[in-house]
Amino acid sequence: MPSITSHYLFVKLVWLLVFLIIAAFWTTVYHYAYNFPYYDDFQSIVLFLTHYIQSDSLSEKLILFFEQNFEHRVVLAKLLTLGVFLVTGQVNIKILIILGDLSLLGTLFLMFKFFSKKQISLPGFFTIVCLLFQVQHYEDTISWATCSLQHAPCLFFSMWSFYLALRRKSAFWSSVLAILALFTSANGLSAVIILMIITAYSNIPKLHKMTQAAFLLFITAVHLLTIKIHSGSMLDHVFKHVAVKSVLLLSFVGQLADTNYTNSMVPSVVLGIVFLFPITIVLKNFFEKTLTDVTTLQWFCFAGIISLLFVGFLIVFARGVMPDFDGYRMDRYKIYSAFFAIFSVAFYDRYWTFGKAGSLVKIAVAAASLAFCISSYYIYYDKITHFSREISANELNYSWSKTIYYPVIFEDVSITNYLDFAQRNFMLSDRGRLNALLSNINWKQSEGNIAVDILNMPDRIVISNAPNSQINQQADELYVVATDPVNNQPKYFCLASNNYVRSVKNFYTTFKKSVGTEFTSTIYKRKLKPGNYNLHLLSIRDRKSVSVHSIGEITL
Structure with missing residues (x-):
């Protein structure tokens, strides 16, 4: 009898795990797609x-x-x-x-x-x-x-x-x-x-x-x-x-x-x-x-x-x-x-x-x-979150500047001709999370300055933390936003690549990784129009609260 009971419980456990594995996968698809x-x-x-x-x-x-x-x-x-x-x-x-x-x-x-x-x-x-x-x-x-x-x-x-x-x-x-x-x-x-x-x-x-x-x-x-x-x-x-x-x-x-x-x-x-x-x-x-x-x-x-x-x-x-x-x-x-x-x-x-x-x-x-x-x-x-951030950044860049920023190698001179038509007729936006978060930001004001090193190269600009500067360690996502200094409106939205704090226990209890104190952002010149831009570091916590810091200016 004990062996029969043990086998019965084992079978039930396996089928419960089957259900949980499939449910976890589909939840992830729905959350990050x-x-x-x-x-x-x-x-x-x-x-x-x-x-x-x-x-x-x-x-x-x-x-x-x-x-x-x-x-x-x-x-x-x-x-x-x-x-x-x-x-x-x-x-x-x-x-x-x-x-x-x-x-x-x-x-x-x-x-x-x-x-x-x-x-x-x-x-x-x-x-x-x-x-x-x-x-x-x-x-x-x-x-x-x-x-x-x-x-x-x-x-x-x-x-x-x-x-x-x-x-x-x-x-x-x-x-x-x-x-x-x-x-x-x-x-x-x-x-x-x-x-x-x-x-x-x-x-x-x-x-x-x-x-x-x-x-x-x-x-x-x-x-x-x-x-x-x-x-x-x-x-x-x-x-x-x-x-x-x-x-x-x-x-x-x-x-x-x-x-x-x-x-x-x-x-x-x-x-x-x-x-x-x-x-x-x-x-x-x-x-x-x-x-x-x-x-x-x-x-x-x-x-x-x-x-x-x-x-x-x-x-x-x-x-x-x-x-x-x-x-x-x-x-x-x-x-x-x-x-x-x-x-x-x-x-x-x-x-x-x-x-x-x-x-x-x-x-x-x-x-x-x-x-x-x-x-x-x-x-x-x-990688999953990076992809999701890249694609959501594309939506913002297109709405701000008619630019598909990621991947950098993507070039299509006719994109505005058919994407505008698509957005008017069948590709209706569901107002993404980032769009909603950024709609009320006053880019002229910031919570202070963060010192960064800006390396100006022929084809790109690389922005990284200054040795003694630290971002808010509670951030979950980091971005660099370039705004027009004349009207203070955002023009380009770029990912800030960051290291994650290693914590397996924290990940499996919160289902996310916390951002570390170092970041690097690469701005590709071929994707930007010539001009002057103010740069801001945008930090997002818990997918809803944001903070903005000024990190300098660039001229292209």
Whole structure:
């Protein structure tokens, strides 16, 4: 009886944690996702809908859906944008991010179907929950609408396509899902190829196989022959520096051990080998002619890993001749690291079902994934809040000076032509938090001066604390605001990069980090109009109280 009671309580605890993990993730998404476009959101969301509304031709409207966004055709993102507009009369970037994130729940439901058929153990399913609903992949799920509508949804459509094909379900719907993956992101090309291979080895009628292949090949051929590749010669890229790029590919696979924080590629390469080892197991079964030992779930995971490996190949091999030691580990690709881990955990799960040792391994993996999930909120808090602050600063800079300040590399001379139209017609502002806080500030008055060092460089101005000056240690956010000395109106809003006080206990009780006493702010001259400006340090505490200090003047 005690053992039965203990098992019952253990199961209840696991399901409670599942609920809490998912709830914490969605709360974070809602809290930090911001209703203003960022970078290529302007093209794939704002510019698309602007042109769609302004166009009177049905054919032109249709063509807009299939225009390129870099090497991608983001048809799904545009369909959802148009759908939200038709239903609500406006476009809210936060809503689009949330819609993209629903694919994570759809993915979890798919894995739950395997769990309900007892093909995944409870600890294995719990591990998958922890890996799906953590915030290492914040760019894909919290901060950036284009990523939210591309990466996870593309994987969602691909996985469901594989699932239907492996379960001998509708060939029509599995084909439709593969095409949806293709037109959600260029990475979905692998879904079409893998689906055709699965179908070729299935026992469905030959006519169905030929019809599906013809349909998929026709759509894919039209897509590839009408798309422009901006990255240069693929052959030159693929066959140069193969050994080094192969190591980078392993590191890409294992980016759960984020090299931006570990400062070493070794942990990520080791994880990459572990996550790709299921391919070796399947190949071993193939050469030993024991493929019947591979379960449907394992074939599903194998297909998923191959599709992810195709993404890694595009990122590491196909983008350039020289190995890019920084590009492959950008945070916008972390969603793929999570899925590599999910597929490998599900693949290995059947090997951990024998004896007490197997149970201990499963529990250890589940506990490690829970620790990773919880710690991701602390590790990536700085980046999540930085993104939210950047995007909210863009909203202010545009309303003050018609400038999209972040990222600095973003240049679009026509932005005022279509963003003004968008804000008048469909991108209605919900009056962001910062806008409300700053509306009553008298910039002519300040609470005193703070001594700073101002380094004037050819392309930028770097402002930092003077050695003996300290800001209010109670601040949660810091900004530098440039105002017009004539009318004392704010013109530019710049982030102040600051160090956070390290306190794990304080973070998990208050869910925020306190700002330290040092700050640096870089003002890029290319984004400012020539003139004289007064500079102010803006401190925000508890997301509602502000203080303003004068920190000097600049002339451009």
